[in-house]
Amino acid sequence: xxxxxxxxxxxxxxxxxRHNVGFMVVDEIASRLRADxxxxxxxxxxxxxxxxxxxxxxxxPMTFMNLSGQSVQPAAAFFKVDPPHVIVIHDEIDLPFADxxxxxxxxxxxxxxxRSIVGSLGTADFVRVRxxxxxxxxxxxxxxxxxxxxSFDSSERAELQDVxxxxxxxxxxxxxxxxTAAMNKLNTKAAKKAxxxxxxxxxxxxxxSSSASSSESTSRENTPRSGGESRRGx
Numbered sequence: 001x002x003x004x005x006x007x008x009x010x011x012x013x014x015x016x017x018r019h020n021v022g023f024m025v026v027d028e029i030a031s032r033l034r035a036d037x038x039x040x041x042x043x044x045x046x047x048x049x050x051x052x053x054x055x056x057x058x059x060x061p062m063t064f065m066n067l068s069g070q071s072v073q074p075a076a077a078f079f080k081v082d083p084p085h086v087i088v089i090h091d092e093i094d095l096p097f098a099d100x101x102x103x104x105x106x107x108x109x110x111x112x113x114x115r116s117i118v119g120s121l122g123t124a125d126f127v128r129v130r131x132x133x134x135x136x137x138x139x140x141x142x143x144x145x146x147x148x149x150x151s152f153d154s155s156e157r158a159e160l161q162d163v164x165x166x167x168x169x170x171x172x173x174x175x176x177x178x179x180t181a182a183m184n185k186l187n188t189k190a191a192k193k194a195x196x197x198x199x200x201x202x203x204x205x206x207x208x209s210s211s212a213s214s215s216e217s218t219s220r221e222n223t224p225r226s227g228g229e230s231r232r233g234x
Contacts, residue, residue, distance in 0.1 A: 002056040002175060003081040004029065005072055007090045007113040009149075010062040016151040018133040019065060021163075022089040022113075025131065026058050028164040029171060042078065044071035054175045057081070068113040069120025076121065084179070086126040087171055088117060091148055095132030097156055100166045101190060102174065102183040103128045127179045131167050 006026030007019075014020055030038070035049030035058055044061040057079055061071030076086055084104075090113055095101060105125045108114035118124045136147040152160055173182040 001079055001081050002054060002085045002087060003059060003072070003076050003079060004056050004087045004171060005059045005061065005068075005075075005089065005117075007065060007068055007088065008060065009064050014149070017149050018091050018152060019148040021091045021131045021133065021167075023060050024160075024164055025089045025129070025167045025171070026060055028168045030058055032168055032172075042071050042075040043067075044075065046075060051172055051175045056175065065113045065116075067116055069116035069118070072117050073120035083121050083123050083126045086121070087129060087174060088114065088126055089129040089131065089167060089171065090114060091133045092130035093133055093135050093144060093148065095130055095134070097132055097134040098159055098163050098166075099130075099132035099190065100163065100170055100186070101130045101132075102170055102179065102186050103130060104179050104183065127174060129167055129170055129174075131163065 004026065006022035006024070008014065008023035009017070009020060015023075029035070030047055030049065033049040033051055033056075035047045038045045038047045038058075038060070040062075042059065042061075043063050044059050046057055046059045049056050049058060057075065059071065059075050061068040063070050072086070072088075075081075076083070090111060092099075092101070092111075094109065104127050106128070107124070108118055114128070117126070133148065133152075136142070136144065140147060170182065170186055173185065176182075177185075
């Protein structure tokens, strides 16, 4: 048994927001698997389904993002799902739009939905499906929270269905192959895509200047990233 959780905020006014991409993916999974109708329980909305030999429960917490753990923990307890079999799908500003990555464990990186789930489960050792929404561009006025609590732009909406399909495939791969195998497959594929066909040319052109720039690179790598950014549920 698996518990597949999509994070978001309840209400029509939030439905199209970047912060609600977890809800969108769960709805896509439910449609793909022809899961049961969603019902209200666990301070959320849940449905049962099956992927091959694996039973799963789909859950959309209706607590608002910051309190997601108050829905996830009782659902996991009721269905007797241990944290390694909990999959949480969430927006990720540290990935470019449309990138999908898998991760097991780790910190919450300022994501208040993850923060709540870690606190309620008492562990961070669950599977995360990180759906990239990118960071706001230079012309965006507002905080990071304002950005994730806004809708995808027109160019992003044109690609959004493919993003949801890719995230769904990642979840199904975890169910079929296990988290480690699925993670290695997806993240290796993503790394090869990021490397690109011109990587060898770039490597050759930069090797001559690598020693001259090493001290500058070290300085940049050791510069702490700015903190304090967090994502609000509403």
